[in-house]
Amino acid sequence: MQILKSYRETRAVQYPEPVSIVIVKDKGSRYNPMSASWVTFTSIEPRMLVVSIGFERYTYELMQNQEEFVISIPSESMSAEVEFFGSNSGRDMDKLKELGTLTQPATVIDGVLLAEASVNYECRLTGTLKTGDHMIFAAEIVASHMHADLVPRLFMLGPKHFGGLGI
Numbered sequence: 001m002q003i004l005k006s007y008r009e010t011r012a013v014q015y016p017e018p019v020s021i022v023i024v025k026d027k028g029s030r031y032n033p034m035s036a037s038w039v040t041f042t043s044i045e046p047r048m049l050v051v052s053i054g055f056e057r058y059t060y061e062l063m064q065n066q067e068e069f070v071i072s073i074p075s076e077s078m079s080a081e082v083e084f085f086g087s088n089s090g091r092d093m094d095k096l097k098e099l100g101t102l103t104q105p106a107t108v109i110d111g112v113l114l115a116e117a118s119v120n121y122e123c124r125l126t127g128t129l130k131t132g133d134h135m136i137f138a139a140e141i142v143a144s145h146m147h148a149d150l151v152p153r154l155f156m157l158g159p160k161h162f163g164g165l166g167i
């Protein structure tokens, strides 16, 4: 039986939820990571995904001048990164430098991969769609990487609560 509830209450019971990190280059040489839950795979051939980014984010501003970005799937040990990248703005600081997060160069695009992540995807923008107060950025995956030790991904287990699924 279904009971009528507010949207806020229905969202609160949808954990665990996957979380990702989108990394976009600024006009200089800095790469800005932003935590993003709203990332979805959308096509098999070509390989494509979308990420939904709020208009107020620095990352949205950067995307106005960028055709390329990385979607990183953080590993279980990266909850501090996800919290930090999701609660601070690249307008105010170099987030990667601030945490001393290990990176390695992307292989096809001008980007960086997060070295400790489970998976990293190099992406090229193909289109956008405005949805309310966020913009959806659709992209083709042009290179895929995974951690050499097959480390499991991180999930959001509840509000501000991150961890692995233990499987």
Ligand SMILES: Cc1cc2nc3c(=O)[nH]c(=O)nc-3n(C[C@H](O)[C@H](O)[C@H](O)COP(=O)(O)O)c2cc1C
Pocket: 019, 032, 033, 034, 035, 036, 037, 038, 039, 052, 053, 054, 056, 057, 058, 059, 060, 082, 083, 085, 086, 087, 088, 089, 090, 091, 134, 156
């Ligand atoms: C777990 C988590 C998931 C988030 N998911 C999204 C998302 O999908 N889209 C979005 O625009 N912001 C999302 N945010 C908020 C941004 O990460 C946050 O506003 C960040 O500080 C913006 O950074 P920037 O100004 O450097 O772009 C999320 C935050 C957290 C902690």
